[in-house]
Amino acid sequence: MDRVTEEFRLAPDLCHLNHAAVGPWPRRTAAAVAQFATENASQGSLAYPRWLSVEQRLRERLARLIGAASPDDIALAKNTSEALSVIAHGLGWQAGDSILGIRQEFPSNRIVWESLAAQGVRWRALDLASTADPEQALMALCDEGTRMIAVSWVQYASGLRLDLKRLGAFCRSRGILFCVDAIQGLGALPFDLAEAQADFVVADGHKWMLGPEGVALLYVRPEQRDRLRLQQFGWHMVEHCGDFDRADWTAARSARRFECGSPNLLGVHALEASLSLLEEIGMEQVWSQLQTRTEHLLSLIDQRGFELLSPRAPDRRAGILTFRVPGFPSDRLYSELMAHQVLCAHRGGGIRFSPHFYTPLSVLDQAMERVDALVRA
Secondary structure: OHHHHOOOOOOOOOEEOEOOOOOOOOHHHHHHHHHHHHHHHHHOOOOHHHHHHHHHHHHHHHHHHHOOOOHHHEEEEOOHHHHHHHHHOOOOOOOOOEEEEEOOOOOHHHHHHHHHHHHOOEEEEEOHHHOOOHHHHHHHHOOOOEEEEEEEOEOOOOOOEOOHHHHHHHHHHHOOEEEEEOOOOOOOOOOOHHHHOOOEEEEEOOOOOOOOOOOEEEEEOHHHHOOOOOOOOOHHHEOOOOOOOOOOOOEOOOHHHHOOOOOOHHHHHHHHHHHHHHHHHOHHHHHHHHHHHHHHHHHHHHHOOOEEOOOOOHHHOOOOEEEEOOOOOHHHHHHHHHHOOEEOEEEOOEEEEEOOOOOOHHHHHHHHHHHHHHHHO
16 A cells, blocks of 8 residues: 555645545646646647547546446546436436435436426435335335436435445336446445446546546446437537548447537546556455545544444445534534544535545544544634
8 A cells, every 4th residue: 555655645734534525636647637738738739649549548447447348338428417417318208207316315416307397207206314225215116107216326425325236136127227326436446337237327537536527427328328319419429520521420329429529638637547546456455445444434433422424334335424523513513624624524414524545544533633622622
């Protein structure tokens, strides 16, 4: 891990525990962006063909990250919300169709489905507070009108991790589409597309993948690709991209059909560099190291008698632990922690800490000591 820690040079007084919001860049990512900028400033677009090879490497890395069969299955969206919108407004809905989701979802995974109400499509939500078995509860809510289950792999506020294998098998057996927002899990723990049997997987790169905002994964199962009605058109989404004199056109056979215009090559260089680090370490090792850190943090929370708002069972957790200090308003504690260089979030009624695989255990100790000092004061 010594080599890995060299990749992260955060300010010494900063406790960065906010990877569930926006993660820091590794040194190699900052270097890739600096090199791209320097090259552009001195040579213009002379190296454009090489830049496109980096874009292809990014698709390959993303395909390996989720276990997709081919980089042709990977589209690069601007963000998770755009990717979800491509899916939601690309499918051919009928009045009376319904989509099952979770009430506590991040707004992106609610608003996009609610926007289909004008087409007679209903978004129905499970309240996680009503069940200890969310997968069974979701399956029980399905009826003849259920067309899709659309959920986050890991809930953004509590950190609850769903059993994608269980949900995916159910959806496939019933002919129900399965859409997974993987933004709070990809880059933190291994993802197995074959096991999840997801029709759609989306995730922005700026959280656990340690990349920039503005580049996101959009996976569409090949069997569903032609069924998504295209909403955006341009030179980049055609089969013969680059043949600018050609008058006739068809949408690309690959997932590039969902990318209407020029790629974000600056973001591409950054995310490709970040994923190269995760690949070098290996997602099993990343996950093992992250588990060590969440277990350590959990012990610190328990030692103090704080209220844990995240799942306690290891198979229900990812990298998020949210807690509440009894008798101390969480919004006030959040403001004071941020003022004292503890980078965290106020989510789900508590303080959300989200370390990553490289976070020193001493940073977790230091953060909790600052909580102690603020509560005492």
